[in-house]
Amino acid sequence: MTDSPVRLRFEDDIAVIVIDNPPVNAGSRAVREALLDRLGDLVGSAATGVVIVGAGRTFVAGSDIREFGAPLEEPQLPAVIAAIEALPIPVVAAIHGAALGGGFELALGCDARVASADAVVGLPEVKLGMVPGAGGTQRLVRLVNVAKAIDLVCSGQRVPAPEALALGLVDVLADGDLLAAALAHARSLGNTKRRLGEAPVLSSSETEIAAAADKAMRRGRQRPNVVEAISLLRDANSAPFATMLARERAAFQQLRSSDEAAALRHLFFAEREAGRVDGLAGVAPLPIHTVGVVGAGTMGAGIAVCLLNAGLTVQLIEQDEPALSRGIDRIEKTLAADVASGRCSTSRRAALAGSIALADLRDCDLIIEAAFEDLAIKQDLFARLDAVARPDAILATNTSYLDIAAIAAATQRPASVIGLHFFSPANVMKLLEVVRTPKTSDQALLTGLKLARQIGKIAVVSALGEGFIGNRIYSAYRRQCEFMVEEGASPQQVDAALEAFGFAMGPFAVSDLSGLDIAWKTRQRLAATRDPRERYVTIPDRLCEAGRLGRKAGAGWYRYDERGQRHVDSAVATLIEANSAVAVRRAFHAEEIQRRAMAAIVNEAKLVLQDGVAQRAGDIDVALVHGYGFPAWEGGPLYWHARQDREEAVKALDEVERATGFGFRRAG
Incomplete structure (x- = not known):
C-alpha cells in the first residue's frame, strides 16, 4: 500500500483516508481504484467515522481531464461515491485548496464537508x-435551491469557502x-449518516427558476x-434520485464525447501551456508588490482595477490633477461595482495612491505605461521613467501595435522593458499578451508572466511584430471584412454572419466598441510605407474624418442611442456607396462572409507561427478566444481549421487571395 x-491510517476511532496524487490530487483511475480499496478495508472495522483529506496543497482539484478523450476506465467516480454512501459510518471531506468538478462531487458524496478558510x-x-456526471447536479439542489444551483453550475464559478x-x-x-476540525466533526456526527440523496430538493419559484435559466x-x-x-x-424532483443520477451520467457521457468538449479540452491544456517558455529553467522572476500605472484613462483605470483586486499596491500617475481625479473616480466606481456584484469581497481602494509626479514611481517593482498610442510620446515617457524608476524595476508598455524595441531604446535598461498588452475592458478581459524584444531579459519576461498569474490573466507570449499576435491576425480579419463591405455587403450583414458563426461580436461592432481612431492612427503611421498597388479601403478613414469614431462618439459603423444601444444608420450606407472603389457592388450571403473571414484569420495565424511571433498554435487559439471573442467551443481558429475539409479550405483561401490582390502573402 x-x-x-x-x-x-487511524486517529483513535476515526479512519483517515489520504489522497496523495501530486501535484493537485487529480481523480485519476488509479486514485479511484485505490479509494475503493481503502473504503473496502473499512468494512467491518471498528472505526466510528472516516475523514477523507488531500495531501499537499489541495483536496482533489478535479478529475483527470486527460482521461476524458477516451472511454473512462473502471472504476468510475459514481462507484466510489456509492461505496462512501454504503458505509454505515459517517464520512467527512476535509477540504483545503480546491475541490472542483469530480473533487467537489466526491465531497458532496460524503456525509459532511469541513473546509479551510x-x-x-x-x-x-x-x-x-x-x-x-457523478451526482453534482442532483446533490447540489439538496443544499441550495434550484435557481441558485442553475447559477452555480452554468457559470462554473469557484465559490470561496466563506x-x-x-x-x-x-x-x-x-x-x-x-x-x-474534520476529526472533531466526524465524532460529533456519532453514527448518523447524512446522505444528500435522501434529503429533499430545495425548490424555487418558477419565476426565480425562469430568471436564472434565462441568465444562464x-x-x-x-x-x-x-x-x-x-x-x-x-427536473431534479421529477423522478427518484437514482433515476436522475442515471440520467445525469448518461448526459455527461454523451457530452464528454462531443466535438465541443474536445475543443474546450484543447483550450484547457493550451491555456496552461501558453505561459510556459522553453529555455528559462533556473531563472527566477522578480517579486511584485507595488505597481505603477501611468495613464488613468479607460485602459489605465482598468489595469489599475486588475492590480488592486489582486491585492497589489498601485501608484497611479496622470499629467494633471483634473485627469487624475477623473481616473480615480473611474477606478472607485469600478471597484464599488465589483463589490456590489460579488466579484470581490471588499474594496481595495486604500491600496491606490494618485499623483501627477513621475518621481512618485520610485518605489515601484514594475511600471505599466498606458499613455497615448504615439511612438514619440512613449519614447519620451520611457526616457523619463528610466530616470526615476529603481534600477531593478521592470518597465512595461501597454501598446497595441508600436515597436517596443524602439520604445526600450529610449532607456538605459532595454533588458528590463517588456510589453504587457491588456485588452479592453482590462478588468474584464482574460487575455494578456506578454511581449518580449530581442533584448528583453529572461527575468523580465518571467516577471511579466508572474504578474499575469497574480492578476488572474491568461498569458500568451509574443515576439515583436506589427500588432503582435492578436492584433496582427485581427487586422487581417477586419481588412477582409472591409473588402466585403466595399464589394456589396453591409456592416450589419457581416456582423450578423460572424456572430452566427459564434463570435461574441462582429468586427464592425467591435471596432465601434474599441474606437475607430485606434486603427486609423495605425493606418496613418503606416501610410508612408504602404505600396500604392495594395488594395486599400478608404471607407473607415472617411468615417473617422466625419467624427464617427465609434460608440464613445455616439456614431461609427452604427449609430448609438443614449443607452449605448446600436442602430443601423442609413448615413453609413450612403458613405459606403460614395467611397466604394468597386464599380459594381453585389449581394453576399452569410456562408461566403464566414468562409472568407475565417480563411483570412487562419492564413494570418499560420504566418504568425511561421514568422516566429507566436511559440505554438495553441497560443494563437488562446489569444483569439480570450481576446477577440472567437467561439471557445470551436477550440480557436487553428484547432477549428485542422478539422475542416482541406479542399474547401484551399478554395476559401483562393477567394481571399483574389480579393486582396497585390501583396497577398500565402502561408506555407
Whole structure:
C-alpha cells in the first residue's frame, strides 16, 4: 500500500483516508481504484467515522481531464461515491485548496464537508462542454435551491469557502488545523449518516427558476451542455434520485464525447501551456508588490482595477490633477461595482495612491505605461521613467501595435522593458499578451508572466511584430471584412454572419466598441510605407474624418442611442456607396462572409507561427478566444481549421487571395 496514491491510517476511532496524487490530487483511475480499496478495508472495522483529506496543497482539484478523450476506465467516480454512501459510518471531506468538478462531487458524496478558510469549491464542467456526471447536479439542489444551483453550475464559478459556508455547500469552516476540525466533526456526527440523496430538493419559484435559466442561457450562448444542465436541475424532483443520477451520467457521457468538449479540452491544456517558455529553467522572476500605472484613462483605470483586486499596491500617475481625479473616480466606481456584484469581497481602494509626479514611481517593482498610442510620446515617457524608476524595476508598455524595441531604446535598461498588452475592458478581459524584444531579459519576461498569474490573466507570449499576435491576425480579419463591405455587403450583414458563426461580436461592432481612431492612427503611421498597388479601403478613414469614431462618439459603423444601444444608420450606407472603389457592388450571403473571414484569420495565424511571433498554435487559439471573442467551443481558429475539409479550405483561401490582390502573402 506504500506505493498507492491513497493511504489509510487511524486517529483513535476515526479512519483517515489520504489522497496523495501530486501535484493537485487529480481523480485519476488509479486514485479511484485505490479509494475503493481503502473504503473496502473499512468494512467491518471498528472505526466510528472516516475523514477523507488531500495531501499537499489541495483536496482533489478535479478529475483527470486527460482521461476524458477516451472511454473512462473502471472504476468510475459514481462507484466510489456509492461505496462512501454504503458505509454505515459517517464520512467527512476535509477540504483545503480546491475541490472542483469530480473533487467537489466526491465531497458532496460524503456525509459532511469541513473546509479551510482559503478553500474553493465548484462544478466547472460546463466550461469544458459537459455537465457534472457523478451526482453534482442532483446533490447540489439538496443544499441550495434550484435557481441558485442553475447559477452555480452554468457559470462554473469557484465559490470561496466563506461563501460556501453561507450557502450550505460546506458545514464547517476550520479555525486552525483542518484535520483536527474534520476529526472533531466526524465524532460529533456519532453514527448518523447524512446522505444528500435522501434529503429533499430545495425548490424555487418558477419565476426565480425562469430568471436564472434565462441568465444562464444568455451567458452560455445557448450551448447544448448549458441546456442540459438547466434541464437536469429543473427536473431534479421529477423522478427518484437514482433515476436522475442515471440520467445525469448518461448526459455527461454523451457530452464528454462531443466535438465541443474536445475543443474546450484543447483550450484547457493550451491555456496552461501558453505561459510556459522553453529555455528559462533556473531563472527566477522578480517579486511584485507595488505597481505603477501611468495613464488613468479607460485602459489605465482598468489595469489599475486588475492590480488592486489582486491585492497589489498601485501608484497611479496622470499629467494633471483634473485627469487624475477623473481616473480615480473611474477606478472607485469600478471597484464599488465589483463589490456590489460579488466579484470581490471588499474594496481595495486604500491600496491606490494618485499623483501627477513621475518621481512618485520610485518605489515601484514594475511600471505599466498606458499613455497615448504615439511612438514619440512613449519614447519620451520611457526616457523619463528610466530616470526615476529603481534600477531593478521592470518597465512595461501597454501598446497595441508600436515597436517596443524602439520604445526600450529610449532607456538605459532595454533588458528590463517588456510589453504587457491588456485588452479592453482590462478588468474584464482574460487575455494578456506578454511581449518580449530581442533584448528583453529572461527575468523580465518571467516577471511579466508572474504578474499575469497574480492578476488572474491568461498569458500568451509574443515576439515583436506589427500588432503582435492578436492584433496582427485581427487586422487581417477586419481588412477582409472591409473588402466585403466595399464589394456589396453591409456592416450589419457581416456582423450578423460572424456572430452566427459564434463570435461574441462582429468586427464592425467591435471596432465601434474599441474606437475607430485606434486603427486609423495605425493606418496613418503606416501610410508612408504602404505600396500604392495594395488594395486599400478608404471607407473607415472617411468615417473617422466625419467624427464617427465609434460608440464613445455616439456614431461609427452604427449609430448609438443614449443607452449605448446600436442602430443601423442609413448615413453609413450612403458613405459606403460614395467611397466604394468597386464599380459594381453585389449581394453576399452569410456562408461566403464566414468562409472568407475565417480563411483570412487562419492564413494570418499560420504566418504568425511561421514568422516566429507566436511559440505554438495553441497560443494563437488562446489569444483569439480570450481576446477577440472567437467561439471557445470551436477550440480557436487553428484547432477549428485542422478539422475542416482541406479542399474547401484551399478554395476559401483562393477567394481571399483574389480579393486582396497585390501583396497577398500565402502561408506555407
